[in-house]
Amino acid sequence: MGPETRSWREPHRLVLLAIGIGIIVFAAVNMRWDWLPRYSGRLVEGVGTTLWLLFLTSVLGFLLAVPLGLAQAAGPVWLSAPARMFCTVIRGTPLLLQLWLLYYGLGSLFAYWPEIRQSWAWPYLRSAWPYGVLALTLSFAGYEGEVMRGAFAGVPKGELEAGRAYGMSPLTVFRRIWLPRAIHRALPTLAGETVLQLKATPLVATITVVDVYAIISRVRQDTYLTYEPLLLLALIYMILTGILVLAFRWLEAKVPVKGG
Template sequence: MNFSWVSNYWPLLAAGATQTVMLLVISVALGFVLAIGLALAQIGGPHWLRWCAKSYCTCLRGTPLLIQLWLLYYGVGSLLPMIPGLRSSFVWPIVREGFFFAAVSFTLNYAAYEAEVLRGALLAVPKGELEAGRAFGMTHWTLLRRIWLPRAIRIALPTIAGEVVLQLKATPLAFTVTVMDLYAVAYKIRQDTLLVYEPLIVVTIFYVCLTIVITRAFRIVERQVPARR
């Protein structure tokens, strides 16, 4: 095993690790917010909204993430330059990059999976807790904010932790749309040094360590938040 190349490539490795973490944080944070709306729409929205939310979740959960990413990057991405004035706007440097399409694709995909998790968790909240909130005169939104949604998130925490780890393992797909994430850096190192296993071992260690951090963080949160109010 030869790891002498690490001293020369560590700035590139650090930059790739940063890109990976940024993709994970952006997609999980924005996707979770979107998932809450999708879950609530499936449970208490009007018929047309429930149908739209269920169709969205079914379609995105039923197709590979790689295909969704390529449809956005090669499909929508090829149409963006045709929008009048977009090239001269301040958003063009952002939307022309593969990172933007990867972040959007990962966010939409994560939201679809997380919405189903939250939908089940919302339905699992004991009815007696909701009835007690209504008995205290809480409005629908107060009940949702103070009892229903917090309890559902607490119920779903172990599953959410697993979904975040799965999202982390999906980030190497960004390499296919020119994003220089950690896997892309490892691929470049392999091309430069003709070393196959060593760069992949470094990537594996990074993902394992980050998975441990995520898992322990969620366990700490589970211990801090009581199971029952």
């Protein structure tokens, strides 16, 4: 990487590339892929679910991360202490545990509550999807809230004072200067966080949300194959990660870095 990045056309790379293609061809010919056409429709749907889950929880999580970061950076102690505790708890415990706590724990508590069982919300509360979205959103908010704290604290004081000197109200200073500058500062970490979020989404399959990972688990149960479905799954996630990284690189190039 960096300055010593070289062309892929060097002789040893061509040999490695040939070996890599050879392995792929060998896998395609000698492994069993006859199940693929039967599941292709469901696989595409699963990828769609995964991407929708990623988009939804990243956006919601980021919206939650802004007040969390602001409370920690500038809030009074009765706001900053709970926000800091939330971030510590989310970052200090495994996501799988949080997910199971919400799904099995909260879900089992709700089941005891007759008022909830009879309410309109019960069909939703009984399904797995809301718990998956909630857990992934809270997780993203916890990690990104910590980043936003640093981003809010890092905006130079002089810029905020200049805004005040122009007669802007505190809200206007926040809307025009503080928030845009903080988001700008947090942007480079956002790509990494989003890739981590993509890699966290398959956990929701453990609470019966049907994403691409769940479809592949289904294939493994139906066909008794160990490796083929998992290798395909790894390939799918690699492609998704690659697309995400490229998309964020494009986005960062669009945002002017001058003065950043």
